[in-house]
Amino acid sequence: MGQTIAEKIVSRHAGRQVMANEIAIVAVDGAMATDATAPLAITAFREMGGVRLWDPSRVVLVIDHAAPAPNEQVGNLHTLMRAFGREMGCVLYDVGEGICHQLMVEYGHVRPGQLILGADSHTPTYGALGAFAMGVGSTDLAAAWLTGQTWLKTPASIKIVLSGQLRPGVSAKDIILFLVKQLGTDGARYQAIEFTGTAIRELSLASRMTLANMTAEMGALTAFVDLQGLELPYQFDVVQPDPDAVYSTVYSFQVDDLRPQVAIPPAPSNVVPVDEVAGTPIQMAFIGSCTNSRLEDLHAAAAVLRGRKLAPGVRLIIAPASKQVMMMALRDGTMAALLEAGASFITAGCGPCVGTHQGIPGDDENVITSTNRNFRGRMGNPRANIYLAAPAVVAASALRGVITDPADVL
Amino acid sequence: MTVFRGIAHVYGDNIDTDRIIPGKYTKTLDVQTLAAHALEDLDPAFASRVRLGDILVAGHYFGAGSSREQAALAIKAAGISVVIARSFAGIFYRNAINIGLPLVEAPDHAILNGHQVWVDLGQGLVIDETAGCIYRATKMPPVMVAILRAGGLVNYLRQYGSYEAADRV
Numbered sequence: 329m330g331q332t333i334a335e336k337i338v339s340r341h342a343g344r345q346v347m348a349n350e351i352a353i354v355a356v357d358g359a360m361a362t363d364a365t366a367p368l369a370i371t372a373f374r375e376m377g378g379v380r381l382w383d384p385s386r387v388v389l390v391i392d393h394a395a396p397a398p399n400e401q402v403g404n405l406h407t408l409m410r411a412f413g414r415e416m417g418c419v420l421y422d423v424g425e426g427i428c429h430q431l432m433v434e435y436g437h438v439r440p441g442q443l444i445l446g447a448d449s450h451t452p453t454y455g456a457l458g459a460f461a462m463g464v465g466s467t468d469l470a471a472a473w474l475t476g477q478t479w480l481k482t483p484a485s486i487k488i489v490l491s492g493q494l495r496p497g498v499s500a501k502d503i504i505l506f507l508v509k510q511l512g513t514d515g516a517r518y519q520a521i522e523f524t525g526t527a528i529r530e531l532s533l534a535s536r537m538t539l540a541n542m543t544a545e546m547g548a549l550t551a552f553v554d555l556q557g558l559e560l561p562y563q564f565d566v567v568q569p570d571p572d573a574v575y576s577t578v579y580s581f582q583v584d585d586l587r588p589q590v591a592i593p594p595a596p597s598n599v600v601p602v603d604e605v606a607g608t609p610i611q612m613a614f615i616g617s618c619t620n621s622r623l624e625d626l627h628a629a630a631a632v633l634r635g636r637k638l639a640p641g642v643r644l645i646i647a648p649a650s651k652q653v654m655m656m657a658l659r660d661g662t663m664a665a666l667l668e669a670g671a672s673f674i675t676a677g678c679g680p681c682v683g684t685h686q687g688i689p690g691d692d693e694n695v696i697t698s699t700n701r702n703f704r705g706r707m708g709n710p711r712a713n714i715y716l717a718a719p720a721v722v723a724a725s726a727l728r729g730v731i732t733d734p735a736d737v738l
Numbered sequence: 739m740t741v742f743r744g745i746a747h748v749y750g751d752n753i754d755t756d757r758i759i760p761g762k763y764t765k766t767l768d769v770q771t772l773a774a775h776a777l778e779d780l781d782p783a784f785a786s787r788v789r790l791g792d793i794l795v796a797g798h799y800f801g802a803g804s805s806r807e808q809a810a811l812a813i814k815a816a817g818i819s820v821v822i823a824r825s826f827a828g829i830f831y832r833n834a835i836n837i838g839l840p841l842v843e844a845p846d847h848a849i850l851n852g853h854q855v856w857v858d859l860g861q862g863l864v865i866d867e868t869a870g871c872i873y874r875a876t877k878m879p880p881v882m883v884a885i886l887r888a889g890g891l892v893n894y895l896r897q898y899g900s901y902e903a904a905d906r907v
């Protein structure tokens with residue numbers, strides 16, 4: 329019987345033929361943890377009797393969730409991670425290097441066909457490179473550090489065929505917001521998603537990461553974006569699904585007429601076309617997160633804001649995905665254009681996405697953000713309202729002070 | 739270890755990890771801090787009302803969102819003995835079992851707040867004693883049963899050393 333991409337990669341890592349819903353023990357190719365999850369993993373690893381990592385070169389620690397440390401308690405957790413990293417000889421990216429998922433891709437810790445564990449729910453982002461990447465908690469990750477293995481129930485797969493071509497000013501974020509609405513927050517629960525179709529071919533690696541990233545908001549275990557049209561600086565094997573592979577559902581969408589989308593609080597699936605919420609006043613805007621803070625996202629914002637000024641009473645905070653992204657934006661003038669328009673740049677990292685620091689909204693404020701979750705309290709204040717959108721929509725809204733379709737200002 | 743009896747605290751569908759434990763409280767290794775803020779944005783009185791051994795009951799898709807294991811730890815440290823839901827988010831489900839917090843997926847339960855509930859994990863049964871209703875639980879994969887029986891993944895690996903060794907037992 330034919331296999332899906334997920335079934336093929338799990339089979340390779342289990343050393344036997346495995347199909348959907350079968351439990352398998354698999355070898356992992358990499359394990360990532362952040363300052364939100366590594367401290368608990370370190371504790372669990374020691375309690376398991378762990379002395380050495382199974383392969384230090386495949387263990388990556390990233391200090392990004394609360395970086396630089398906002399208080400002494402977090403400072404001490406960072407110290408604990410650094411000490412562990414030195415003792416174990418593993419890879420550690422310190423304050424300011426960037427967001428974990430961006431660094432995993434940027435520094436080549438993920439390759440097509442690999443099986444990667446990340447102690448973070450947006451780990452499926454690496455599906456942009458055709459890897460089977462799943463989010464786990466700290467104890468599961470510690471077990472992988474110890475054994476080089478994990479167990480999983482092989483997921484069933486959903487296929488999403490995207491055809492057509494996006495209009496100018498419409499992006500991968502708009503596609504994925506639209507899909508989260510269509511499938512619902514648990515519409516892909518414990519499944520793998522395969523994205524394919526002509527609309528994918530045009531997408532950059534950054535856009536493909538945006539697409540794979542928010543499959544977490546549909547409950548997916550992992551995701552794969554068709555590798556066609558993708559150029560990588562190394563040779564790679566493409567894992568193709570068999571023509572007779574079995575899918576739980578196949579969806580087909582035409583993207584030609586898609587308009588910019590906005591998720592209204594408090595769920596990422598409460599999605600409407602931008603014109604239905606246009607005019608809603610906003611006080612804070614944020615461009616950041618593993619979903620949308622790469623160079624093309626900063627370019628999209630600069631295209632709206634260059635030579636203009638933010639609306640009075642609006643603050644725009646930008647946290648680039650990584651130091652490398654920040655350097656590129658610095659060199660090509662994007663950063664200057666955004667600063668001149670009135671934006672503030674903060675350290676490359678998660679920033680206010682998870683509500684720990686660097687831009688917590690006040691009571692009753694409306695925030696428009698390029699991040700992935702608008703749950704109540706997500707950005708640190710349960711009395712603030714969070715709207716999710718693409719960077720172009722965030723920039724246009726910051727320019728006008730109300731939620732705005734970028735087509736109206738470009 | 740596989741039978742529990744307690745008072746039900748019932749909540750609705752789609753309770754995400756930010757509502758179980760807001761991100762701002764997760765940067766700690768102290769479980770009592772987590773317990774003090776458990777379900778804070780959903781029900782500010784939860785932490786003070788819950789008694790050791792009580793049962794947390796929810797609707798569909800409990801634990802959606804983040805991979806933070808602190809969500810399961812907060813519930814356990816607050817004194818909850820077992821969580822019953824119509825369905826769970828995948829990462830939360832694994833995390834809870836890994837830290838030794840028992841979960842029961844009972845897709846058609848209609849347990850009411852304050853009722854006395856009885857759970858038999860081995861038999862896969864959930865009983866609302868006050869209402870006199872019996873519900874069937876979904877079967878848990880054998881590897882999870884083994885991890886739960888060991889008291890969590892730490893003890894499981896301390897005992898067996900690897901997944902494969904445990905598989906052969």
Ligand code: SF4
Pocket residue numbers: 393427428429448450616617618619677678681682699700
């Ligand atoms: S940017 Fe936000 S969603 Fe992404 S890893 Fe950081 S906290 Fe999580």
